[in-house]
Amino acid sequence: MPTTPTPFCDELWAAVAEIRAAIDELPFVTGLGDGTLDRDKFVYYLAQDAHYLRDYARALAGAAAKADLPEDIAFFAQHAHDAIVVESSLHQSNVVDVDAWTPSPTCTGYTSYLLSVAHTQGYAELAAAVLPCFWIYAEVGRALLEHAGDLAAHPYGDWIGTYADDEFEAATAKARSIVDRLAGQADPATRARMRTAFTTASAWEWMFWDAAWRVESWPFDLSPAPAAEPAK
Numbered sequence: 632m633p634t635t636p637t638p639f640c641d642e643l644w645a646a647v648a649e650i651r652a653a654i655d656e657l658p659f660v661t662g663l664g665d666g667t668l669d670r671d672k673f674v675y676y677l678a679q680d681a682h683y684l685r686d687y688a689r690a691l692a693g694a695a696a697k698a699d700l701p702e703d704i705a706f707f708a709q710h711a712h713d714a715i716v717v718e719s720s721l722h723q724s725n726v727v728d729v730d731a732w733t734p735s736p737t738c739t740g741y742t743s744y745l746l747s748v749a750h751t752q753g754y755a756e757l758a759a760a761v762l763p764c765f766w767i768y769a770e771v772g773r774a775l776l777e778h779a780g781d782l783a784a785h786p787y788g789d790w791i792g793t794y795a796d797d798e799f800e801a802a803t804a805k806a807r808s809i810v811d812r813l814a815g816q817a818d819p820a821t822r823a824r825m826r827t828a829f830t831t832a833s834a835w836e837w838m839f840w841d842a843a844w845r846v847e848s849w850p851f852d853l854s855p856a857p858a859a860e861p862a863k
């Protein structure tokens with residue numbers, strides 16, 4: 632009896648069930664949800680996220696460049712733009728001094744991974760690599776909203792509201808439909824690489840929150856050398 636093909640994204644989601652459950656248990660995420668998260672850890676996270684968003688936007692722009700359909704080009708280019716809008720607002724905010732923070736080892740690792748997929752693999756693999764960023768945040772936002780109650784009174788209500796948003800949910804559905812379409816056209820080796828890209832980026836999502844909880848830093852001081860004194 633012919634079986635109905637399972638949408639590829641269902642397989643991807645099943646493959647990251649353990650990571651997804653582990654994200655819900657992270658102290659950073661539970662603290663974000665119940666409002667007990669230390670403000671300094673949240674500020675560190677925002678600074679790292681600003682660094683992340685700049686390179687994530689580059690990865691999305693890479694997906695726009697590789698995309699076959701005009702609507703996919705527009706989708707990825709739009710979200711590259713949106714990620715930079717958020718990055719700039721973090722740079723301009725008086726809550727966080729982004730440039731005072733060096734990108735952490737984990738932030739560097741995650742963005743380097745995405746940009747390596749952008750430069751060395753195809754459109755289908757890159758679309759799968761950028762998907763966890765949408766999907767995991769939409770799911771985490773939704774789960775936190777269920778328990779957060781009144782967002783206006785919540786210390787992290789703005790953050791939760793951004794990602795628990797319907798428009799954001801629609802963007803995630805569109806990103807999934809692109810990956811499903813590409814998987815439907817892909818050979819088994821490409822599908823295997825798509826799966827690896829998705830599971831690897833999902834693990835980086837876990838690590839990104841974990842790094843914020845640990846306020847992760849480099850084992851050496853990598854801050855830029857001070858500017859040379861002007862000649863007298």
Ligand SMILES: Cc1ncc(C[n+]2csc(CCO)c2C)c(N)n1
Pocket residue numbers: 680683684687710711713714763764765766768836839
């Ligand atoms: C580590 C990290 N992962 C995912 C997101 C969520 N996110 C960032 S840009 C974007 C799409 C463009 O609007 C989404 C969903 C984040 N902020 N930081």
